[in-house]
Amino acid sequence: MAMRLQIIAAENFGEIYSAINSELKSLTGKESAVSPHTQEPLTNCCRLMGDAGTQVLLVQKRVQDPDFSAEYAAYYSRQFSPVQKFCTRVHFFKNKLQEGEAALAYVDRISEEDYLGFITLRPVIKSPVGASIINGIVTKGFVRSADNFPVHIAGKSYSVVGTPFMQQDNAVGACAQASIWMALRTLRKREGDRAHDPAQITDAATRYFVTGRTRPNRQGLTEQQMTEAIRAAGYSPHLIPLGGFWYRNGQASMTDDAISAAIQTIHPYVESEIPVILILYAPSGGHAIVVIGHTWESNPTARKLVAQSSNGTVFSFLHAATWAPSFIIHNDNAGPYRLLTERSTSEYSMEHGASAIPLLPTDVFMSAEEAQTLALALMADIFASFVAAGVKTAVEIQQLTETLVIRLSLVDKRKLRKWAANNEMAPELKEEIRLMDSPKRLWVFELHKSDQYGLHELQAQKTQVGMILIDSTGDDLASSVLLMHMNLPELLAGFTNGALVKWDAQAGVPSAGTKTTEQGAICPIR
Amino acid sequence: MTTATLGQFVLDTARSPERKRQMPEQQAKEVRDQLSEQVSEKVEELRALQRRAYENSKSVTVF
Numbered sequence: 001m002a003m004r005l006q007i008i009a010a011e012n013f014g015e016i017y018s019a020i021n022s023e024l025k026s027l028t029g030k031e032s033a034v035s036p037h038t039q040e041p042l043t044n045c046c047r048l049m050g051d052a053g054t055q056v057l058l059v060q061k062r063v064q065d066p067d068f069s070a071e072y073a074a075y076y077s078r079q080f081s082p083v084q085k086f087c088t089r090v091h092f093f094k095n096k097l098q099e100g101e102a103a104l105a106y107v108d109r110i111s112e113e114d115y116l117g118f119i120t121l122r123p124v125i126k127s128p129v130g131a132s133i134i135n136g137i138v139t140k141g142f143v144r145s146a147d148n149f150p151v152h153i154a155g156k157s158y159s160v161v162g163t164p165f166m167q168q169d170n171a172v173g174a175c176a177q178a179s180i181w182m183a184l185r186t187l188r189k190r191e192g193d194r195a196h197d198p199a200q201i202t203d204a205a206t207r208y209f210v211t212g213r214t215r216p217n218r219q220g221l222t223e224q225q226m227t228e229a230i231r232a233a234g235y236s237p238h239l240i241p242l243g244g245f246w247y248r249n250g251q252a253s254m255t256d257d258a259i260s261a262a263i264q265t266i267h268p269y270v271e272s273e274i275p276v277i278l279i280l281y282a283p284s285g286g287h288a289i290v291v292i293g294h295t296w297e298s299n300p301t302a303r304k305l306v307a308q309s310s311n312g313t314v315f316s317f318l319h320a321a322t323w324a325p326s327f328i329i330h331n332d333n334a335g336p337y338r339l340l341t342e343r344s345t346s347e348y349s350m351e352h353g354a355s356a357i358p359l360l361p362t363d364v365f366m367s368a369e370e371a372q373t374l375a376l377a378l379m380a381d382i383f384a385s386f387v388a389a390g391v392k393t394a395v396e397i398q399q400l401t402e403t404l405v406i407r408l409s410l411v412d413k414r415k416l417r418k419w420a421a422n423n424e425m426a427p428e429l430k431e432e433i434r435l436m437d438s439p440k441r442l443w444v445f446e447l448h449k450s451d452q453y454g455l456h457e458l459q460a461q462k463t464q465v466g467m468i469l470i471d472s473t474g475d476d477l478a479s480s481v482l483l484m485h486m487n488l489p490e491l492l493a494g495f496t497n498g499a500l501v502k503w504d505a506q507a508g509v510p511s512a513g514t515k516t517t518e519q520g521a522i523c524p525i526r
Numbered sequence: 527m528t529t530a531t532l533g534q535f536v537l538d539t540a541r542s543p544e545r546k547r548q549m550p551e552q553q554a555k556e557v558r559d560q561l562s563e564q565v566s567e568k569v570e571e572l573r574a575l576q577r578r579a580y581e582n583s584k585s586v587t588v589f
Binding site: 170174175176209219220221222223224226227239240241244245248279280281285286287288310354355367369370373374377378381382383384385386388389391428476477478479484486488495497498499501504507508509510511512513514515516 | 562587
């Protein structure tokens, strides 16, 4: 029997690919050429790891992977042709192997910073990539839905910060189940231990709405079945239609405006570190992927968002998605950390977005779309009143709002208080946020100056000049605002103080105003 | 005029010699009612789309 732990020097894509294919052949007894069209995720994983500076592969054999064990129990154990019940796990390191160094000596020598993550190889040639976690540093941009996962190898502990990935194995599930699995596994630690394996996801999805055979699951799932599986796992599947059901109107794809609106709709959930399952209606058929982050463009083309005040004055703001030209996705049939651009002729793209399903916590009743509607209405009225009060002309205020960025995200109250405690801001605002009664999660609507906003790519910048905190459990929108802060010295010449307005949570009306001693713009919550 | 009430309150608070100010109850209710009226149509649109999405969800299959 082969050694349980083997070490291989592999310094580029070709060497990594060759070594992993050799392991796969030994695991499955088959050549990858048997199923060439399903090897893309593995090939792209190898490419990512090559680009990330991998030097060494540590191969862990006879791994009892819990997700594959469940697939095995549900399906493969019933097959006549023997399928192994163990997987092989390949760990990636970026510290060079010394001459003659054995696996244990290497594991004992290297540090946690050298660890880049792992791929689990299933003993199934047509879907080789099982539960895998690759460090998010392999991609540019912001991977927002990720966690820190502990990894144990031969008595040593490492960790990998990334988003779990899995290729569909349509013995037990299709892209729908793989996407749900990736989203649930990402949230597992953060939201409690509610991660289902692919077989359980299929069972939950088809418990009430069965459309055909569940094993093998080659026909996929309907959106309704997907939402049921997410609900069964303890989340609130908020189904958002994108592009006004364009695929029902004979259109081949979304219009440019609809794509822009869809990106702005999804962006707040991505910023909230919530994985968003995106349903695409591509010419090849319906497909599900998971949106986990976004790229960054320092000098973008403006993506404007319009708000109308109650007296009819129209103001334009810049949406934070302006600086996020592409989403970072896990696409089970292409690989982890792929890019979803607006349009593409060769890859899945936003133009085919049909609906989005962010996995909301069950105690969040207000959607991002509603929170944004509320905050924009409030902002439009505030700016309109600056005109009415004669502080500036309507044109001057409209020119001002066109340079302001709005960003919305769902934030845990502990994170909000920690942010207030650790960042420089008006002491009155700091005190209020740290001491106020608050629901567990709040929608935080931020207002930023745009001139330095592009520099957030490198490090957090002091750009925030206003914010609105909204009760995410609120149902009556107009009564769900908790607090508003306006840093007037940063917005309007001639002001030395800002103001914060606190709402009476019970009556749902603005009640107390506090004059604030501003310290300049604030670093936003990240 | 309600449009100006909240914004004016923000401006007055920032300029006030006092550290804290209270918004009169009647004005506060007007702000809420005006805001409610302003967002209700848009929210109803969002919720109608949502209902249509759930009706549609039985026929959209991904694989």
